Amino acid sequence: MASDQEQNGKRLIQLLEKPGNGNCADCGAADPEWVSYTLGVFVCHSCSGLHRNIAQISKVKSILLDPWSSSQVEFVDSVGNDAANAKYEQIVPAFFYRPTYKDCLLLREQWIRAKYERKEFMYVERQEPYSAGYREGFLWKRGRDNGQFLSRKFILTEREGVLKYFNKHDAREPKAIMKISTLNASFQPEKLCNPHGMQITYLKDNSTRNIFIYHEDGKEMVDWFNAIRAARFHYLQVAFPGASHSELLPKLTRSYIKEGFMEKTGPKHTEGFKKRWFTMDDRRLMYFKDPLDAYARGEVFIGSKENSYTVLPGLPGNTQGYRWQFGITIVTPDRKFLFACETEKDQKDWISAFQTVIDRPMLPQEYAVEAYFKHKP
16 A cells, blocks of 8 residues: 555646646746745746745755655645746736746746745835836946946936946946847856846947946846836837737847857958857847957848848858868858858857748848948948
């Protein structure tokens, strides 16, 4: 006859079959193997570690490895992921970024703290840090020339439609003004070697500019991120009054399609190839001497196949001057761009990224961007 322990273990496994329990309650990863027996939710291994950071609220155990009492199983059965999320996520703002298992640790940790510790989505007044339409504070910003991080005052104002920062704490004029209409923010912990590192990009004279920032407090960084998303959301609602939430939300912030090193040559294809850091941001392929450069050395517009853009493996037969052996040729209506990758995997990944963009039909506003690139001096 099966022991109570075995029966409880089997019952937990059966509870995974209930709707909502088959994915992590916090990041959506499939087949969770851990349970918070104080919150009554099934979570993945990674999120279980983050629940341990709020041990006064959430206590976790393994479904398979830990002993379970009948009362604990009863409680988990009485709650479950769907009921818990109906409670803890009842008023998540439309613009608020809901992280998945693919996102960085900081976003996932702060999401879990916001849900269960701060209960931000149960009490709307607790959302003020990112919902007010105005935010100011000090962030560490990387210097463009010397790479040092210095404290700078930042102000985000929806009324003016800008994010700006000031070089001196008492300065009256901002050092830079970034329009919300072209603003993007993405967490870049690996690139900045900082778990709270963020990259902000914006357009100045239709060219991309980067700034790199962080704050020691993880909540502060995620609040800034969601404040930027809120500002972008409200701007886009005005700019595209007929658009649905599902159409606008992917435009609030975006991760880069791909980044990494490749070699490139100049327009005449006679110069030697030079190693550069490349960023594929929507239809803009930008290259930098260093991943943390403020300005791109150049940008290439990647259109669609209907407009005669193609990507090919390899390089033209007469090409010289490259060290890396795995070539890529991008054909545009005006010229060919030649790149070389260090490994075959890099080559395949870049070709796949380019093909994804080329296969997507161009939007009306993208024709204006293409025209700008064609007439760029």
